[in-house]
Amino acid sequence: HIAFHRGCTSLQSHQQCMSCVDGVLGGEDYNHDNINQWTANIVEQSLTHLVKLGKAYKYIVTCAVVQKSAYGFHTASSCFWDTTADGTCTVRWENRTMNCVVNVFAIAIVL
Amino acid sequence: MMMSDIAKDRAARSWKKRGSVSSLSSHEFQRREIHGRTKDSVSTVSYMDEPSQRDDVSRLTVQMENTYQLGPPKHFPVVTVNHILKDVLTNYLQEEEYEPELCRQMTKTIAEVIKAQVKDLVIPRYKLIVIVHIGQLNSQSILIGSRCLWDPKSDTFSSYVFRNSSLFALADVYAVYLE
Numbered sequence: 001h002i003a004f005h006r007g008c009t010s011l012q013s014h015q016q017c018m019s020c021v022d023g024v025l026g027g028e029d030y031n032h033d034n035i036n037q038w039t040a041n042i043v044e045q046s047l048t049h050l051v052k053l054g055k056a057y058k059y060i061v062t063c064a065v066v067q068k069s070a071y072g073f074h075t076a077s078s079c080f081w082d083t084t085a086d087g088t089c090t091v092r093w094e095n096r097t098m099n100c101v102v103n104v105f106a107i108a109i110v111l
Numbered sequence: 112m113m114m115s116d117i118a119k120d121r122a123a124r125s126w127k128k129r130g131s132v133s134s135l136s137s138h139e140f141q142r143r144e145i146h147g148r149t150k151d152s153v154s155t156v157s158y159m160d161e162p163s164q165r166d167d168v169s170r171l172t173v174q175m176e177n178t179y180q181l182g183p184p185k186h187f188p189v190v191t192v193n194h195i196l197k198d199v200l201t202n203y204l205q206e207e208e209y210e211p212e213l214c215r216q217m218t219k220t221i222a223e224v225i226k227a228q229v230k231d232l233v234i235p236r237y238k239l240i241v242i243v244h245i246g247q248l249n250s251q252s253i254l255i256g257s258r259c260l261w262d263p264k265s266d267t268f269s270s271y272v273f274r275n276s277s278l279f280a281l282a283d284v285y286a287v288y289l290e
Contacts, residue, residue: 032252039256047258058266060240060285062257069251073244074214078222080230080239082289105240107261107287110175 016049017061017091017102030067030097039063046102060105067098081107183265187234187286195228196271196282209247209278218243221282229284240285248279261287 024041028034043061050059066073079088085108093100203221207213222243229239246253259268265288273280 030252035252035254036256039254043256043258047260051260058259058261058287060257060259060261060287062242062255062283064244064253064255066246066253067251069249071247071249071251072209072211072214073246073253074218075242075244076218076222077240077242078219078226079241080226081287082238086238103242105285107238109290 012053013050013089013104013106014091016053017046017089017104018093020045020049021091021093021100021102025065025093025095025098025100028095030065035065039065042100042102046104050104050106055106056109057106058109060103060107062103062105064101065098066100068094068096073099075101077103079105085110183236183288185234186265187237187267188232189267189269191232192229192269192284192286193271196225196269196284197273199225199228200271200273200280200282204245204273204275204278204280207275207278209245214245214278218245221245221280225282225284234286236289238287238289240283240287242283242285244281246279248274248277255281257283259285262290265290 020042024038024045028038043063046061046063047059050057050061064073064075077088079086087106089104089106091100091102091104093102199221203217203224207217222241225243226239226241229241244255259266266286268283268285270281270283273282
C-alpha cells in the first residue's frame with residue numbers, strides 16, 4: 001500500500017487496526033447487547049494506537065459492524081483533500097457471524 | 112527510468128493543488144442470495160484514483176506564507192449540509208428498491224454528488240470526507256460508529272439517515288480545517 005506521507009505508512013495503521021479488531025471481536029459471536037461496547041472499544045483503541053505513532057495528523061476512524069445475513073451492504077467514500085499529504089486505510093475483518101469494516105482517514109496538519 | 116520519473120513529477124505537480132481527485136473505494140458484501148446462486152462471498156472492489164507514487168525525495172515542496180489566522184474565518188455550516196444530505200438521499204433513493212448492482216453504483220454516485228454540492232458552498236480551507244453506506248433493510252442488525260481526533264473548535268461533521276421500504280442509507284460528511 002502507498003505511504004500516507006513523511007514516513008507514516010498505511011501498512012502500519014492497517015496492522016494496528018487489524019490487531020485492535022482481532023482483540024475486541026476475535027472469538028465472539030454477534031451479540032446485539034455488546035455491539036455498542038465493541039464498536040466503541042475498537043474505535044477508541046485504534047485511535048489511541050494511531051496517536052502513539054506520533055505523526056502530525058488529524059484522524060477520523062469509522063467502524064461498521066454488520067451481522068452476517070442474506071442481505072447486502074455497500075459503502076463508498078469520496079474525499080476532497082490534498083492527495084500528496086492525506087491518506088486513508090481500510091481494514092476488513094470477518095468471522096462466522098459478522099463482518100467488520102474499519103476506515104481510517106488521516107489528514108495532515110501543516111506545522 | 113529517468114524519463115518516467117520526470118513525467119511522473121510533472122503529473123504530480125499538476126495534481127498538487129488541493130484538488131478534487133476523488134478516491135473512491137467501495138466495499139461490498141455479497142451474501143447468499145435468495146435463489147441460492149452465490150454463497151457467502153466477500154467481494155471487495157477498491158477503485159483508487161491515485162495520481163502518482165510518492166517520491167518525496169525529488170519533490171519540490173511548496174512554501175506557504177503565514178496567514179496569522181488562528182481559526183477559520185467562516186465556519187462549516189452544519190445545518191445547510193444536513194439539508195443537502197437529506198435532499199440528495201431523498202431524491203436519489205425515494206423510489207428505489209434494493210438491488211446489488213444498482214446500489215453499488217448508487218453509493219459511489221451519491222458520494223460524488225454530495226461532495227460536489229458541499230464544495231459548491233465554497234467554505235475556504237476545509238477538507239471534506241464524504242462516506243455513504245447503503246444496505247438492504249430487513250431484520251439484520253448493524254451498528255456504525257466513528258471517533259475523530261481533531262480540533263473541535265474548527266472541525267465538525269454532519270450526517271443523515273434515510274430509510275424507505277427496502278433499503279436504508281447513511282451519509283456522513285466530515286469537515287476538517289486546514290491549519
